[in-house]
Amino acid sequence: MLYREAGQFKSSYAEDQQIFPIRQDRIAMGVLLAVAFVVLPLAGNEYWLSAILTPLLIFALAALGLNILTGYAGQLSLGTAAFMAVGAFMAYNFVLRMPWLGILPSFILAGLCAAAVGVVFGLPSLRIKGFYLAVATLACQFFVLWAIQRIGWFTNYSSSGVITAQQVVILGVPFDTPARKYLFTLTVVALMALAAKNLMRSETGRAFMAVRDMDVAASVIGIPMMKTKLLAFAISSFYCGVAGALHAFAYLGTVEPEAYSLELSFNILFMIVIGGAGSILGSFLGAAFITLFPIFLNLASDWLQNVTGIEIQHAVVSNLRVIIFGALIIFFLIVEPLGLARLWQITKEKLRLWPFPH
Amino acid sequence: MRRSTIAAAALALAAATGTAVAQNEQFIPANGYWVGPYAPGGSGFFGGIIDYFQLLNERDGGINGVKLTWEKCETEYRNDRGVECYERSKKKGPTGATVIHPLSTGITYSLIDKATADHIPIISMGYGRADAADGRVFPYVFPLVTTYWSQADAMIKFIGQREGGMDKLKGKKIVLIYHDSAYGKEPHAVLEKLASQLGYQLTMIAVPHPGNEQQSQWLQVRQIRPDWVILWGWGVMNPTAIKAAAKIGFPRNKMVGVWWSGAEEDVIPAGSAAKGYISSGFNLPGTNFPVMQEILKYVYKKGKGEMDDKSRIGSIYHTRGVVAGIITAEAIRIAQTHFNKKGKPITGEEMRWGIENLNIDDKRLKELGAVGLMPTLRVSCMDHEGSGLVKFQEWDGAKWKPITDWIAADKKLIRPMMEASAAQYAKEKGITPRDCSREK
Known part of the structure; x- marks a missing residue:
């Protein structure tokens, strides 16, 4: 009833092709952005800003990066955490060794370094596909961590192999409080998500999808395989690299290479499986689900304990998380391979007919 | 990109958690x-x-x-x-x-x-x-x-004691098997510095997290034939290391573990292989x-x-x-x-x-x-460590038995570092x- 486009006429191509063609969507998005940019920092619950929303956005960006590669271009990768590590450690080195550069250019350069690593490890994708490619990217995961742990230059010869990210200062404004760090992350993520959304609607994005759907057919219609696949790796790694830099600079502050373990790569893969492969929205939904769910379980067990007086053991709660994740992943793979994003889309379609479905 | 529902749910959660x-x-x-x-x-x-x-x-x-x-x-x-x-x-x-x-x-x-x-x-x-x-x-x-640095120094002191004097350490081979993390890398600087002072040969071998796979590392130990092995492990890595040492026949009483490698949970799973294994500690069981x-x-x-x-x-x-x-x-x-x-x-x-x-x-x-x-x-403003004392203990197959008095680290060496x-x-x-x- 409320959600329908009747009466919204479009008189130009630009109007027809905008990201949110329906006015209600545009309003909702505007409200959401206003809440994210203005209300949340002002409401200022430090715990939510620094421990939940900031990492959520960062992981959403990493998931978005993987989604470009896996969801849009169809190349399975298990090296996401390694690309994040490259971003984090290179951003640290750029700020350390070239302090005149400034934070944002350092982040961009760090992202480009991650992109370069991505291209190198994306080369096998020209020959191998699917499961085998995943194994090749697994090599990237191990090699990058090995290099960071063994080569002292990356950690500025820190005896323990740990780096402490420098303070983020842009145009003299220090981003030191949780609210400011959150705003910084949100701005970067929002801009990059917008760029990704547009990129995927462009010729490049369509080429990615053509490769994903059937690469032989794509090459027959004249899509250059090498360029497209390597570009997908480069863009995806760039996103992951920037996410890694944010992870170090805006979230943890101090990072050790072990933070970017294979487990993190899998977690990000689960985010796009649950959230929805081949969807920008899905990256955010998946990241939200994976980061919020364990915290929710933890809090839920506390409430349950307060209300009913039954103590639930900590170990049980933590193991429950693993069990539920596993079950959900299987559930989504079988029932809804396109994840939460697809469920949302179905809801929207239903909503348009509501309350008089025909 | 509709995160509004999630954000709303999040805020609701936050409100509900605040209890009196x-x-x-x-x-x-x-x-x-x-x-x-x-x-x-x-x-x-x-x-x-x-x-x-x-x-x-x-x-x-x-x-x-x-x-x-x-x-x-x-x-x-x-x-x-x-x-x-x-x-x-x-x-x-x-x-x-x-x-x-x-x-x-x-x-x-x-x-x-x-x-x-x-x-x-x-x-x-x-x-x-x-x-x-x-x-x-x-x-x-x-x-x-x-701290880990005092610990590393105390370990070398203990090994020196066992060898019959610090001067006897010259030319001895010591291998550090460490958990490949910030934790495992903490002692490197001190052990290297002591190696240059005392003249022992130090080899450092990393074990990746979580450490339940150590065959190649112990193969390397067998090739080096060290006089002592220092184990800087954590969790499941410890019993695995002790069992691997037993497998290659390295004497367990020449193995010294850090205090995170010296609990009952670290030796009992290794069974009889752990008998004679030594570790340090700053508290007694x-x-x-x-x-x-x-x-x-x-x-x-x-x-x-x-x-x-x-x-x-x-x-x-x-x-x-x-x-x-x-x-x-x-x-x-x-x-x-x-x-x-x-x-x-x-x-x-x-x-x-x-x-x-x-x-x-x-x-x-x-x-x-x-x-x-x-x-x-x-503790004082200058010294946030406060003690620096370590004891060494041996696993006799059933319980930990202290074998030394409190050993102090050399503050003259550690403090400037x-x-x-x-x-x-x-x-x-x-x-x-x-x-x-x-x-x-």
Whole structure:
């Protein structure tokens, strides 16, 4: 009833092709952005800003990066955490060794370094596909961590192999409080998500999808395989690299290479499986689900304990998380391979007919 | 990109979690781990600390009438979860979190900046950043009792003792098998420096997390044929290393483990292979200490104990937790006295003063019923380590048996290294070190 486009006429191509063609969507998005940019920092619950929303956005960006590669271009990768590590450690080195550069250019350069690593490890994708490619990217995961742990230059010869990210200062404004760090992350993520959304609607994005759907057919219609696949790796790694830099600079502050373990790569893969492969929205939904769910379980067990007086053991709660994740992943793979994003889309379609479905 | 529903749900969650708290309570977060490959360490340590707090509540009604409260948060030994738990717990209780025991070197690193900004002291007892012992640069971080650097020095001293003098170490081969993480890399600088001074050959071999696969590493050990192996392991890596040593026939009584490689949980799974294995420690196991007897009497008899497996009461990790409990409670006690807050909860800032002015001498240890359980401890603004004493113990197949007295690290060697490292940190972070002569 409320959600329908009747009466919204479009008189130009630009109007027809905008990201949110329906006015209600545009309003909702505007409200959401206003809440994210203005209300949340002002409401200022430090715990939510620094421990939940900031990492959520960062992981959403990493998931978005993987989604470009896996969801849009169809190349399975298990090296996401390694690309994040490259971003984090290179951003640290750029700020350390070239302090005149400034934070944002350092982040961009760090992202480009991650992109370069991505291209190198994306080369096998020209020959191998699917499961085998995943194994090749697994090599990237191990090699990058090995290099960071063994080569002292990356950690500025820190005896323990740990780096402490420098303070983020842009145009003299220090981003030191949780609210400011959150705003910084949100701005970067929002801009990059917008760029990704547009990129995927462009010729490049369509080429990615053509490769994903059937690469032989794509090459027959004249899509250059090498360029497209390597570009997908480069863009995806760039996103992951920037996410890694944010992870170090805006979230943890101090990072050790072990933070970017294979487990993190899998977690990000689960985010796009649950959230929805081949969807920008899905990256955010998946990241939200994976980061919020364990915290929710933890809090839920506390409430349950307060209300009913039954103590639930900590170990049980933590193991429950693993069990539920596993079950959900299987559930989504079988029932809804396109994840939460697809469920949302179905809801929207239903909503348009509501309350008089025909 | 509709996150509005999620954000709304999130806010609703946040609103619902704020529960009323009584005013006369001192809140101490128990951010530890009860699952995963390192669960034996986490559950034992936090079991001990909570048991001691429970004892104070049950026996004395808290500290000068202030009840101790705590809340568990599962970190899974992961840095990001550790940060989340910290953020969740720091505002709880009437005065916020009093002190944090991260029980993970990685989490300690991640929390140093945050806790310093929030004025919440971190006690990283026997782990964490060694150079944080320089309290001028790290006012809120306390690597109490002993640091990894002191530990590494004490180990070499012990090996020297066994060899019949430090000069005998020349030309000896020592292999360090370490957990490939910030934790495992902490001793490198000290061991390398000592190698250049004493002339032993040092080889350092990394074992990737979690360490249940060590064949290639021990093959390398077999090729090197070292005189001694130092084991810097954690969790499941330890029994695996001991079993691997047995497999290649390396004598276990030439293996020295760090204190995170020296608990019952580390040797029992290795079975008879662990007999003769040596490790260091800064607390002794057992239930014979008066304080442990009190815990059994006041806490476990009433069914309020933390350890589900009763056989683990008095194990190394459990008594280590009790030691942490004693240190925490003593610091609260003297902070209450100093700030005239007897019977009132103290803040993190006041707690920081309390820890910095801790002085647990033999007399106090006797009053606490903990003589022999832990070394004496005297903390100051300059020295956030406070003791640096280590004991070595041997596993006889059934229990840990102390084989040395308390061994002190060479402060003349370690301290300048700590100060240099801390000064570099201060420079990187733009910290002006405090002037300790002005601290009161």
